[in-house]
Amino acid sequence: MSRYVIRRVILTLPTLFIVSALVFIIVRVMPGDVTNLLLQDVRYSRQDAEKLRERLGIDRPILVQYGDWIGSLARGDLGKSLMNQDPIARKVRQALPVTMELTLFALTFTMVVAIPIGTIVAVTQDRWPDYVVRGGAVLGASLPAFWIATVVLVIAGRYFGWSPDFEYHGLMDDPFGNLRQFLLPAFILGIATSASMLRLTRGMLLEVLRQDFIRTAYAKGLRQRTVVVRHALRNALMPVITVIGLQLANLLSGTLTIEIIFGLPGIGRVMIEAIQTRDYPTIQTVNLLVATSVVFINLVVDLTYGYLDPRTKVAA
Numbered sequence: 001m002s003r004y005v006i007r008r009v010i011l012t013l014p015t016l017f018i019v020s021a022l023v024f025i026i027v028r029v030m031p032g033d034v035t036n037l038l039l040q041d042v043r044y045s046r047q048d049a050e051k052l053r054e055r056l057g058i059d060r061p062i063l064v065q066y067g068d069w070i071g072s073l074a075r076g077d078l079g080k081s082l083m084n085q086d087p088i089a090r091k092v093r094q095a096l097p098v099t100m101e102l103t104l105f106a107l108t109f110t111m112v113v114a115i116p117i118g119t120i121v122a123v124t125q126d127r128w129p130d131y132v133v134r135g136g137a138v139l140g141a142s143l144p145a146f147w148i149a150t151v152v153l154v155i156a157g158r159y160f161g162w163s164p165d166f167e168y169h170g171l172m173d174d175p176f177g178n179l180r181q182f183l184l185p186a187f188i189l190g191i192a193t194s195a196s197m198l199r200l201t202r203g204m205l206l207e208v209l210r211q212d213f214i215r216t217a218y219a220k221g222l223r224q225r226t227v228v229v230r231h232a233l234r235n236a237l238m239p240v241i242t243v244i245g246l247q248l249a250n251l252l253s254g255t256l257t258i259e260i261i262f263g264l265p266g267i268g269r270v271m272i273e274a275i276q277t278r279d280y281p282t283i284q285t286v287n288l289l290v291a292t293s294v295v296f297i298n299l300v301v302d303l304t305y306g307y308l309d310p311r312t313k314v315a316a
Contacts, residue, residue: 008302012295019291020284024066027283030275056082058280069284079281081274088285091270096289098266101171101178102259103251105186110194110247115240118201123228125206133198140195146257149188153261166263185262189255193247200243204236211235245301249294 035052053059057068072079078088121130156162164184169177208214209232217227256268267286274282 008299012299015295016288016291020070020288021066023284023287024069025062027280028062030278069281078285081282082279083277088282091282092285092289095265095267095270098168098264099252099255099259099268102182102186102189102255102264102266103248105182106190106193106251107248109186109190110197111244114194114197115201115237118198119205119228119233122202122205122209137195137198140191143192145189145192145254146261148191149185149258149261152184152188164262168265185258185264189251189258193251197240197243197247201236201240204239205232208232208236242301245297249297252290252293
């Protein structure tokens with residue numbers, strides 16, 4: 001197992017290298033220049049702009065800048081913002097817990113809703129609960145989270161006079177205020193994820209319920225609840241666990257628009273502000289952080305799948 005993990009970790013390095021190189025190149029060809037934004041409030045000459053670019057270190061060849069950035073990352077230095085010279089590590093430490101909390105809330109909602117309801121509609125196949133839930137799942141999977149959030153806020157503000165609290169409440173400082181602040185965005189973020197997860201749970205459980213060992217369990221006189229929960233659901237959840245990992249990665253990267261709409265100071269806000277100000281080091285670092293998280297989640301999913309399914313032999 002340890003050799004397998006080491007090999008998988010080594011294989012992720014080329015992926016992260018390609019992602020970092022692509023992000024580095026893309027942000028450099030974006031229209032606009034950070035020097036224009038820094039000097040927008042003063043009259044400046046071309047020479048002034050060139051001196052500022054030299055001081056920021058963005059006048060050097062791209063390969064040299066990339067090598068310096070990778071070298072800093074290898075030393076654990078995430079760099080500094082070009083706009084105000086604040087350490088990027090401090091920004092990430094402040095914003096990452098917010099994004100992770102929103103992601104975990106949304107994932108919890110997904111699992112609490114999708115797996116039990118998916119199990120119920122699989123057992124009640126082709127009855128009215130099955131038709132109603134399947135129709136709702138198709139609708140939920142078709143609507144993007146940012147559209148749902150926008151509609152909810154417009155309706156709530158116009159007809160009920162309600163708007164979200166844009167002042168962040170820390171989990172440790174104000175748990176109840178934090179819960180109120182995160183509940184609605186997590187619910188909206190988890191709608192599409194729970195819809196697709198519900199349909200997958202239903203489909204996989206129906207397939208398992210048709211297997212011979214399930215008929216054998218019924219023939220032994222076991223109750224339906226025991227057969228479904230102890231035998232069928234365990235086997236049906238293995239592909240679902242894989243998709244949960246992928247959905248977690250999607251949720252982690254998909255919180256950007258929801259954080260902006262609800263005013264949450266997470267990674268999404270950091271990314272938007274960095275893009276607006278052409279803050280190259282921050283954009284690069286946040287993108288690489290998200291990519292690393294996705295790769296790590298996929299590794300954990302593979303290991304979890306091998307643990308849940310005894311028939312899956314992990315290569316030594």
